[in-house]
Amino acid sequence: MTAAIHLYRTLTQAASPFLGGLMKRRARAGKEDYGRINERLARNMPRRMPGGTLVWLHGASVGESQLLLELGQRLLEKRPDLLLLFTSQTQTSARLLGPALPDRAIHLMAPLDTPAIARRFIQHWQPDLCIFGEGEFWPNLILEAEKSGAKRALVNGRMTDSSAEGWQKLSRAFQRLVGRFDVVLAADTDTARRLETLLDQPVQSTGNMKSALPPPSASDVEIRRLRENFLGDRRCILAASTHDGEEAIFLDALKGNDDTALIIAPRHPDRGDAIESLLKTRGLPLARRSRGETPTPRTRILLADTMGEMGLWYRLADAVFLGGGHTEGVGGHNPLEPVRLGRPVVTGPDVFNFATMMDDLEKRGLIRRLKTPKAIGKALLTMEPPAAEALAALNEQADAPMTVTLEALLPLLPEPGLLQ
Structure with a gap:
């Protein structure tokens, strides 16, 4: 463990006694849902759905949640035995995901990233595969997932120059966290280049998976x-x-x-x-x-x-x-x-x-x-x-990033019926 990660874990553990009060203050300000504070603290969670391989898909807000919802539905088409757990950070994304969830899926507000909360969350859900969308790097959750033996993947990874510069100062910590992922996929060639520099390993650019999202429906x-x-x-x-x-x-x-x-x-x-x-x-x-x-x-x-x-x-x-x-x-x-x-x-x-x-x-x-x-x-x-020709060409290419991502993720899942 690097010094930076050790310091982060120490500080987040020290903050733990104050988080309940912080969540209540945020709820009074309209930034949290009172009824879902326990989810943020990984307490009184629903029982893990019995049987099946569990895939945890985590994104920050609306855009990432829409992308991961489509990815989860595609995974279910390939593997109907899967159980899906979605988490996100914002109330807006929670309202979007709730009514759109497929069967065999639930949504929770994302757990706060302290050692104890991360440990409770991972031990309770026992995910077989953890999928992080775009740029969600939470050290305690990543480390607990690794400790549990779960496979880990970054999909549609996006990183700006300023973010890359920040992580460059903590490159050893970044390599320790993300460098051990089983799959790292970038949404564009610029992000792939930045991740390759940070990780000192090749990173595939799939193209932006959001191109595969169907337009929203209407009455x-x-x-x-x-x-x-x-x-x-x-x-x-x-x-x-x-x-x-x-x-x-x-x-x-x-x-x-x-x-x-x-x-x-x-x-x-x-x-x-x-x-x-x-x-x-x-x-x-x-x-x-x-x-x-x-x-x-x-x-x-x-x-x-x-x-x-x-x-x-x-x-x-x-x-x-x-x-x-x-x-x-x-x-x-x-x-x-x-x-x-x-x-x-x-x-x-x-x-x-x-x-x-x-x-x-x-x-x-x-x-x-x-x-x-x-x-x-x-x-x-x-x-x-x-122009119709331009739209036709765009639509022909739209699904490729999702297809490449699925091809990378499916081998990480245990075969149906195998003991976990």
């Missing part, structure tokens, strides 16, 4: 109802997955185009009050989805502050402003959902989490990265839908 009845009662003959422009400050950029971009219907679907629906205040300050007529308000042809903006309806908003939109590219530290969001639904997409320039994908899509003419409200507004009002 045909609801699409027709909103087209008739809200949009009418108006052009509709969607601001999707926006963060603080990006709604103002979107509104500035379309100022003066009063004959256009707008939909704002924030990344975090709990920001609805703040966005409503912004819209009222600007004197814009709105309807708020979370309150069940019905938009009419006189409604300028539908504030879509709900979960699980992005497929509906994408299908109503003629063009999409994708958030995350104008907010420091976010690094952009996955553009493939609206692109694959045939929508022209504009996003901001700061998309480091999807740099390789954005480069490729922009070369194909499927997205545009723009900075100023003036340029964004002009593009949203004039861009044509993606």
